[in-house]
Amino acid sequence: MNGRGDEILIIGAGFGGIAAAIELRRHGFDRVRIMEAAPQLGGTWHYNTYPGVACDVPGHAYSFSFEQRRDWSRLCSHGDEILAYMRAVADRYGIEPLIEYSRRVSRCEFDERLGRWRVTAADGATREAAALVIATGQLNRPRIPELPGLGSFAGHSFHSARWDHGYDLRGRRVAVVGTGASAIQFVPEIAPIVSRLTVFQRSANWLLPRRNHVYPPRVRRLIQTVPGLQRLRRAALFGVLEGLTASILHPRTVGRLLALRSSIFMRSQLRDPELRRRAWPDYPFGCKRVLFSSHYLPALGRPNVELIGEPIEELTPTGIRTADGALHEVDCIIWGTGFQTTAPVAPIEVVGAGGRRLAEAWAGGPHAFLGLTVPGFPSMFLMYGPNTNTSGGSIIFFLEAQARYVRQALGHVRAGGWRTLDVRPEVEAAFDAQTQARFRGTAWLECDSWYRDERGRVVTNWPGYMHEYRRRTSAFRPSDYVFAPAATRAAG
Ligand code: NAP
Numbered sequence: 001m002n003g004r005g006d007e008i009l010i011i012g013a014g015f016g017g018i019a020a021a022i023e024l025r026r027h028g029f030d031r032v033r034i035m036e037a038a039p040q041l042g043g044t045w046h047y048n049t050y051p052g053v054a055c056d057v058p059g060h061a062y063s064f065s066f067e068q069r070r071d072w073s074r075l076c077s078h079g080d081e082i083l084a085y086m087r088a089v090a091d092r093y094g095i096e097p098l099i100e101y102s103r104r105v106s107r108c109e110f111d112e113r114l115g116r117w118r119v120t121a122a123d124g125a126t127r128e129a130a131a132l133v134i135a136t137g138q139l140n141r142p143r144i145p146e147l148p149g150l151g152s153f154a155g156h157s158f159h160s161a162r163w164d165h166g167y168d169l170r171g172r173r174v175a176v177v178g179t180g181a182s183a184i185q186f187v188p189e190i191a192p193i194v195s196r197l198t199v200f201q202r203s204a205n206w207l208l209p210r211r212n213h214v215y216p217p218r219v220r221r222l223i224q225t226v227p228g229l230q231r232l233r234r235a236a237l238f239g240v241l242e243g244l245t246a247s248i249l250h251p252r253t254v255g256r257l258l259a260l261r262s263s264i265f266m267r268s269q270l271r272d273p274e275l276r277r278r279a280w281p282d283y284p285f286g287c288k289r290v291l292f293s294s295h296y297l298p299a300l301g302r303p304n305v306e307l308i309g310e311p312i313e314e315l316t317p318t319g320i321r322t323a324d325g326a327l328h329e330v331d332c333i334i335w336g337t338g339f340q341t342t343a344p345v346a347p348i349e350v351v352g353a354g355g356r357r358l359a360e361a362w363a364g365g366p367h368a369f370l371g372l373t374v375p376g377f378p379s380m381f382l383m384y385g386p387n388t389n390t391s392g393g394s395i396i397f398f399l400e401a402q403a404r405y406v407r408q409a410l411g412h413v414r415a416g417g418w419r420t421l422d423v424r425p426e427v428e429a430a431f432d433a434q435t436q437a438r439f440r441g442t443a444w445l446e447c448d449s450w451y452r453d454e455r456g457r458v459v460t461n462w463p464g465y466m467h468e469y470r471r472r473t474s475a476f477r478p479s480d481y482v483f484a485p486a487a488t489r490a491a492g
Helices: 015-026 079-092 183-190 217-225 229-249 254-269 273-279 296-300 395-416 425-437 466-473
Strands: 008-011 032-035 105-111 116-121 126-129 131-134 156-159 173-177 196-200 305-308 312-316 319-322 327-329 332-335 349-351 380-382 418-423 481-485
Touching: 008 015, 008 116, 008 126, 015 032, 015 079, 015 395, 032 126, 116 131, 131 395, 173 183, 173 319, 183 196, 183 296, 196 319, 217 229, 229 254, 229 466, 254 273, 254 296, 273 296, 273 305, 296 305, 380 395, 395 418, 395 466, 395 481, 418 425
Parallel strands: 008 032, 008 131, 105 349, 131 380, 156 332, 173 196, 173 332, 196 305
Antiparallel strands: 105 116, 116 126, 312 319, 319 327, 418 481
16 A cells, blocks of 8 residues: 555445444545445345344444444344444444445456456446455345245245335235244244244254343433443443353353253243244254244244244245145245355455455355455455354454454555555464364354355354454454565565
8 A cells, every 4th residue: 555545445335344444534544435235335234124123132232332322222223223323323434425335346356566456346337446345244145045946936935135025915825934033033023914924944943032122211211321331231241142152162061051041931932842842953052043032932823823844845836845745835935044155255256366266265165364364365354254253242343353453454554655465375274274173062063054164164153252353353463464565566
């Protein structure tokens, strides 16, 4: 980077992109641009508008440390409240004018001669930048399973992350495929209005209670008026969240305790023995994401709702046929089948030094130093990159740590008058080996989940506590990187 004026390009205006932009601008990086595919900011909170959409991580933890709110309406914020928060924060820090909306980036190529990134959008627009921050997230590409007969279904269908609000579900026979964190939020919302709801479950879930009532006025008053209470609450919430991670890291001790807590709760909600049998998970607690809802299991017990545990065999023009031969006729199928998580950044084509594609570098599964930098992709950073997801914490905590690291790294490049930086391959490889080794003995390896790729590598999650991630990213270490001098064409 030649000086203060060189541009940093961020892809994505969700929490990650906004976190990076705020941090960089606060530290004198004046030329920051964000390219966003959607016509609005918000990322996941723009795209997910399904009934009941909320964050099951409490609002005091699922928000920026430097922009705490004392007026969240309830413990776990609903999607519209989170989106309003994001807009307000973006507005306050002057981020909105930096965003180019409806610009879907299709290609990023590193120009070795210039030491700069050239970014191309689907509409043909091109931008150049001295550094690239890819903040497209892990959960942005909806996944609809390629089931036999998929195209033959003649009814209506949509994915939970692209909810069709123009389709009136009232009085319809509806199928929901999938029972993950999204489905368990919208199933209780739509169950009372549809005529029949058939829920197709491939794997059952471990659940913990979450009622999430609106805070009574006196609780709100307390949070707003008692000095330090907000900070205490946030600290306590982080303690609880780290406890959930402990249950995954130590499945035979802490994990058993939380499994017991979950079992007691689930038993109290599943009175019907047959429904209990079907809705009971057959894998260790914490292997898949633990879900929080006090409304999902009771919804399954409604007279117009049926939980199907038989595998789906095919789709027909009128519905879904299961392996037992039964045909479940429906008017609409809602895919609650999650996201394509094991190839983050795709379908953006990223070409690094020497013409090497990111897809090639990640042929054995995605990996990056601290989830942030990939050898051979100079001055490129990933927000919420490989192995930085959390099963039991707040991703915003991780994003803030990542934004700080990116800012420190680029500050070092700027201060040294360097052109680019590139993580040392041996540093990244050692980090990756150590990360993978740490999954041994944890609950994450005890079943299949969206955290793992087809080889069984855990590619999405951080193998430890949130605080450890912050510690490890808190001080940028120049010795982990090779720096290219500004005036030469050499890569290091
Ligand atoms: P998900 O957790 O990946 O759930 C997808 C569901 O679809 C699973 O039950 C899966 O079963 C099922 N499925 C996939 N392919 C199938 C097939 N071919 N046949 C039958 N069932 C199939 O997706 P999600 O619910 O959208 O959530 C994704 C992630 O987003 C969450 O884990 C969480 O990190 C985040 N999220 C967070 C919140 C929050 O409140 N913080 C809310 C929503 C989402 P298997 O389990 O057997 O694969």
